[in-house]
Amino acid sequence: MSELVIDPMVPGPAPAAPARGRLALSWSRIPLSGRIGAALVAFWLAAAAVGPFLAPYGVGAIVADDVFEPISLRHLLGSDYLGRDVLSRMLSGARYTVGLALAAAAIASASGCAIALFAVVSRRWVDEATSRLMDAMISVPSKVLALVMVAAFGSSIPLLLAIAAVTYIPGAYRIARSVAVGLNQMDYVEAARARGEGRLYIARHEILPNMLNPVLADFGLRFVFVVLLLSGLSFLGLGVQPPHADLGSLVRENTSGLGQAAPAVIAPALAIASLTIGMNLLIDGLAGRSAGVGGRP
Amino acid sequence: MIPLVKVEGLQVCGEGGPIVDDVSFEIAEGEVLALIGESGSGKTTIALALMGYVRGACRITRGVVTFEGRDLAQARPHELEQLRGARIAYIAQSAAAAFNPSRTLLDQVVEPALIHGLMSRREAEAKAVELFLSLRLPDPERIGGRYPHQVSGGQLQRLMAAMALITDPTLVILDEPTTALDVTTQIEALRVFKSVVRERGVTAVYVSHDLAVVAQMADRILVLQHGQMREIGSAERILHAPADEYTRTLMAAARPKAAAAVAPPSADGPILEVKSLSAGYGRRGGHKVLHDVELTLARGASLGVIGESGSGKSTLARVIAGLLRPSAGEVRLAGEPLPQTYERRSLEQLRRIQIVFQNADTALNPAQSVGQILGRPVALYRRGDPGKRVRELLDLMRLPASYAERRCGELSGGQKQRVNLARALAAEPDVVLCDEVTSALDTVVAAAMLDLLAELRRELSLSLVFISHDIATVRAVCDEVAVLYAGRRVELAPTRDFAGPPHHPYADLLLASTPEMRRGWLEETRASQGGGAAPPADPRLCPFLPRCPVAVAGVCDREPAPVRRLGASGQALCHHTAAELEAFQRAPAARAAAGI
Numbered sequence: 001m002s003e004l005v006i007d008p009m010v011p012g013p014a015p016a017a018p019a020r021g022r023l024a025l026s027w028s029r030i031p032l033s034g035r036i037g038a039a040l041v042a043f044w045l046a047a048a049a050v051g052p053f054l055a056p057y058g059v060g061a062i063v064a065d066d067v068f069e070p071i072s073l074r075h076l077l078g079s080d081y082l083g084r085d086v087l088s089r090m091l092s093g094a095r096y097t098v099g100l101a102l103a104a105a106a107i108a109s110a111s112g113c114a115i116a117l118f119a120v121v122s123r124r125w126v127d128e129a130t131s132r133l134m135d136a137m138i139s140v141p142s143k144v145l146a147l148v149m150v151a152a153f154g155s156s157i158p159l160l161l162a163i164a165a166v167t168y169i170p171g172a173y174r175i176a177r178s179v180a181v182g183l184n185q186m187d188y189v190e191a192a193r194a195r196g197e198g199r200l201y202i203a204r205h206e207i208l209p210n211m212l213n214p215v216l217a218d219f220g221l222r223f224v225f226v227v228l229l230l231s232g233l234s235f236l237g238l239g240v241q242p243p244h245a246d247l248g249s250l251v252r253e254n255t256s257g258l259g260q261a262a263p264a265v266i267a268p269a270l271a272i273a274s275l276t277i278g279m280n281l282l283i284d285g286l287a288g289r290s291a292g293v294g295g296r297p
Numbered sequence: 298m299i300p301l302v303k304v305e306g307l308q309v310c311g312e313g314g315p316i317v318d319d320v321s322f323e324i325a326e327g328e329v330l331a332l333i334g335e336s337g338s339g340k341t342t343i344a345l346a347l348m349g350y351v352r353g354a355c356r357i358t359r360g361v362v363t364f365e366g367r368d369l370a371q372a373r374p375h376e377l378e379q380l381r382g383a384r385i386a387y388i389a390q391s392a393a394a395a396f397n398p399s400r401t402l403l404d405q406v407v408e409p410a411l412i413h414g415l416m417s418r419r420e421a422e423a424k425a426v427e428l429f430l431s432l433r434l435p436d437p438e439r440i441g442g443r444y445p446h447q448v449s450g451g452q453l454q455r456l457m458a459a460m461a462l463i464t465d466p467t468l469v470i471l472d473e474p475t476t477a478l479d480v481t482t483q484i485e486a487l488r489v490f491k492s493v494v495r496e497r498g499v500t501a502v503y504v505s506h507d508l509a510v511v512a513q514m515a516d517r518i519l520v521l522q523h524g525q526m527r528e529i530g531s532a533e534r535i536l537h538a539p540a541d542e543y544t545r546t547l548m549a550a551a552r553p554k555a556a557a558a559v560a561p562p563s564a565d566g567p568i569l570e571v572k573s574l575s576a577g578y579g580r581r582g583g584h585k586v587l588h589d590v591e592l593t594l595a596r597g598a599s600l601g602v603i604g605e606s607g608s609g610k611s612t613l614a615r616v617i618a619g620l621l622r623p624s625a626g627e628v629r630l631a632g633e634p635l636p637q638t639y640e641r642r643s644l645e646q647l648r649r650i651q652i653v654f655q656n657a658d659t660a661l662n663p664a665q666s667v668g669q670i671l672g673r674p675v676a677l678y679r680r681g682d683p684g685k686r687v688r689e690l691l692d693l694m695r696l697p698a699s700y701a702e703r704r705c706g707e708l709s710g711g712q713k714q715r716v717n718l719a720r721a722l723a724a725e726p727d728v729v730l731c732d733e734v735t736s737a738l739d740t741v742v743a744a745a746m747l748d749l750l751a752e753l754r755r756e757l758s759l760s761l762v763f764i765s766h767d768i769a770t771v772r773a774v775c776d777e778v779a780v781l782y783a784g785r786r787v788e789l790a791p792t793r794d795f796a797g798p799p800h801h802p803y804a805d806l807l808l809a810s811t812p813e814m815r816r817g818w819l820e821e822t823r824a825s826q827g828g829g830a831a832p833p834a835d836p837r838l839c840p841f842l843p844r845c846p847v848a849v850a851g852v853c854d855r856e857p858a859p860v861r862r863l864g865a866s867g868q869a870l871c872h873h874t875a876a877e878l879e880a881f882q883r884a885p886a887a888r889a890a891a892g893i
Contacts, residue, residue: 187660194618194639195674195724196647209664 034285040278044271048098051091059092060084060243068254068262078263080254086264089245090271096246098275100157100230104164105223111165112172113215117207119173120180121199131177134170142167142229150238160239164226171225175218176211183207213286220283224276231272247272299366301326301500302347302468307360307370309342309351309524316355317342317524324500326467331503331515331532333547335739336710339524344470344504346370348385349377364468382409386461390473392453396445403441406460415464428459431496432489451482455489462493469494472504479605479766480810484824487513487812491819506740508551509812512536513819520544532816550744551814552769566632568760569594569617569650569728574626576616586612587784588836589626592762594728599754599761601775601792603768603807609784610764611655614730617762618652631727648678651721655733657713661705667691667716668701674723690719693756695749711742715749722757730762735770747773768795768811780804783832783840790867798882801869803841805882839870847873847881 030038057063064079071078077086119130146163153159183189189206197206231248233239240246245253250268257265300323309317317339324330332340345351346362349369362369364385369377381387386409389395396405406428407421416424422441429437432455445453454474461469471490475483491514494501503514511518511532518535520527520543528541539545571592577585586609594600604610615621617628619639628635630649636642654660661670671690672683680686688698694715705713714734721729731750735743751774753759765771771778772792780788780801788801800808809824832840839858842848849872858870863878871878 187654187656188662190620191652191654191660191720194620194647194652195677196639196642196644197677205665206662210662 030285033281037278037281037283037285040274041282044094044098044275044278047091047094051094055085055088055091057085057088059089059245061088068257068260068264071263077267080250080264081256086250086254086267089250090247090268092244093240093246093250093268094271096157096240096244097227097230097248097272100161100164100246101223101226104161104226104230105168105219107161107165108168108222108226109172109176109215109219112169112174113176113208113211115169116173116176116180117203117211119177120184120207121203130173134173137166137170138174143232146229146233147236147238150233155238155241157240160230160233164229167229168222168225172215172218172222176215179211179214180207183210217283217286220279220286224279227272227276247275300324301365302502303361303363304343304347305361305363307343307346307362308358309339309346309355310358311353311355315358315524317346320360320521320524320526322519322526322529324468324502326500327498329494329501329503329514329516331505331511331518332521333505333508333511333518334521335506335547335741337523338521340504340506340521341472342524343521344387344472344502347468347470347502348381348387350381379413382466383413383415383464384466385468385470386464386466388454388457388461388469388471388474390476392457393445393450393477395457396453398445400444401441402443402445402448402456406441406456406463409460410463413464421463424463425459428462429456431493432456432459433485434459449482451478451486454478454486458490458493462497462499465497466499468500468502470502470504473506475510476505476507480812481605481806481824483510484810484812484819484822487819490514507812508536508547508740509814509818512814512816513812520547536814536816546741548814550741565596567593568596568631569762570629570632571613571617572627572629574613574616574623574628576612576621576623578612578621585624585784585836587616587623588840590781590784590786592779592786592789594760594762596727596760597754597758598777599759599763599775601771601778602762602764602781603766603771603778604781605766605807607783608781610766610781611732612784613781614652614732614762614764617728617730618650619647620652644678648674648724649727650730651724651726651728652730653718653721653732653734656737657705657710657717658737660717661713661720663705665704666701667703667705667708670705670716671701671719671723674720678724680723680725686723690723693722693753694719709742710738711746714738714742714746718750722753722759726759728760728762730764732764733766734763736765736767743770750774768807780807785840785870787839787841787871788863788867788869790863790869791865794864794867799863799869799875799879800882801841801863801871802845802847802873802878802881804869805878806844806846839872847878849873 062083063085064075064083067079067081067083069075069079075085075087077090080086080089115130119127145167149159149163184207189202192202192206230239230246231251234246234248235252237252240249247268251265251272254262254265302324304323305321307317307320308315320343322330332343334340342351342355346357347364347369349362349372351357357370360370364380369380396402403422403425406425407418410416410421410424411418425441426437429440434440434452434455440448448456458474474490475486478486487510493499503511505511515532517530518532519529520535520541522543527543528535528539535544539548571590574587574590575585576587590613592600602610602613612621616623619635619637619642622637630646635646639647668687671687675681675683675686687701691698691700696712696715700708700712705716708716718734735746738746747770750761754761761774763771763774772795775792777789777791778795779786780803782803788804795808798805806824809822812818831843833842833854837857839845839853842853845853848854852872858872861869861871861874863869863875869878873881
């Protein structure tokens, strides 16, 4: 029937199969900086998970002979302003910092994403109303809100979690909405609409899977913001309360050791820095990878 | 005579191996060489290598590229900088992407001359105006003061040519310079390029996938496939006596066969009727795109809709599919009026009309597998067991069943477009709206897609609305053709009537502007200057008036055009009678003389 000598569409050489799915991270494509970031983040996740079991001393136990002891074999990171073991306190503090930040960032990203999807597939006025409400929330300064809330209700872990999550929902919403609006214009979403699909199906099956990459990158950023917010609150003495401490309160309670260059103040500060920088490197590595995909072959 | 350019054993490697391998050719001074091939054939890679440039992760791994006796593959960056833009110039496919939108055109056109310090700004500007004149740009003295968005696509392409020619380069590389243009705009660009190349004695490399366009421009043709040379020779010989199998395949694909006669439409009334439909975008359809369009699609028939970009073709498909609310008129399916938007239509009504979007890359969800994409409509409309239907559909599309597991990113362009079509067929629709389904495909792949569509029509007795800008494509698939211009249906006629006159003057222009695969066509065709002119302000007047070569002053600019009969069943929106139109269109020589 056909006069064509070759049929270019029978199996033939299809383009080399790329990674399955968008989330399949191929380690070889992540640049060195991203790998360093991944290693740092993995280290802190592990510290949060098993740290307290590895701690050589109790969190509140006064075990050293002196305050602000330097690094020694008995106390690997020295002792703090009361003579407690800094390493042990950091290993348990990491759990609060990493755990709280992960939970808060997850809540913020998930809620932001869900609200954004809802707004985008709804009628225009719903979208407008939601967006203006979120804009109003963005205009509230996060630290001041946190101060007021802590002053009103007293500091507790659930309250800190709620503050951190609520503070970052509008930002996560903004990012997720801008991505979803773009995807909502794609032909495959139009096709689904013309087919008679419901809004829930379109949000869940057509838009959401294609949003995951940017939303995950944003989740990493939110995580860093929450770490800094919680550390800031703890530094002001409004965060996790003694005898427990997160990394931020460790820095604050040992500030008097600065003059003696005590490891007790430097180590937790370095810990916060390595966690946030590591997360940023990892995100940049992943973002660079996905940016390289769409170009002309 | 020493050739200006000499390429020997060129190999360019990318990440996955050679993109171009063992390519050798020469270009004599003043000669135009065409590189022709489908996407992925390496033609742009070779063109860029002629400037000593390779993209991204690619490298020239072997061979020499000699320009004026110097090997560019080994040249140092600063030596290349001196050549590029001064001795060798490049005209890219998309002028819209090549111009900076925030600077005036003249600023950008004179830039190469200023960068290379070849002339003062004053001299460069004078030279630019001179070039604008020879490139037949309107208002050459002042067009340079405009910004890129203030001129048309065809004008922008010519402005880019001016930018390339301002330094009087020895070698000009034209990379698909007219591919993004409408046929009526393309013809003017081609004429201008050709005369400029001839007048200035420039040596040129013309990269294109379109043999008919190349036939007008080239002295010699180099045919490429998968980065390797298939054939090189004079344009005359390649076009009339191709030696290579692949060249013949390309030639066959470039001339789709006219539609085989399909079973006559059954008598039980039209399946789809579009009744005096108007639609637009913006607040309450403020920017009107469709005016009073009237169409009828018989059961089992295939209706072509053609027109240039902006004629409202895609808008028509979107209104029929309910994605855009019409401002007036209605769409009837099997005699029943359909609700205006998809939200009000029943699932059964939605099922019966399916739309196939132009670009399979954006029409298929990259996060889903082919099986999920095809299975969803089956499940949604309850048309049997999804798994079984997916296998049947893949079989219908001549794709292996194992492709159900793949994602679209793992398919080639033609395969993706087949999946795109299969998704529409999964709903077992009465009417399929095909919006430019072959435009994004390579010639050979597009020809295979057209064959498949013709076969599917026979097998499934589909009713098709086939939208395209290419009259040859429409002729290959459709029984009847509607010509849209500025949102109005200016002509409706059976496909067989498109073999010759009479036609509405716009349809005639379209036909005369479609390149034919022979040398000398460009000089002979009667197509007049195209593009640019906006329809008259009064929406009741003929939209084609400002461009019409046979407009009658005092009539066409005063009264709305009546609908005239053309032949047995055709209709045209024109003041002239069929006989008058035929007389105009039968005497091209006389008209060409009058036009100049």
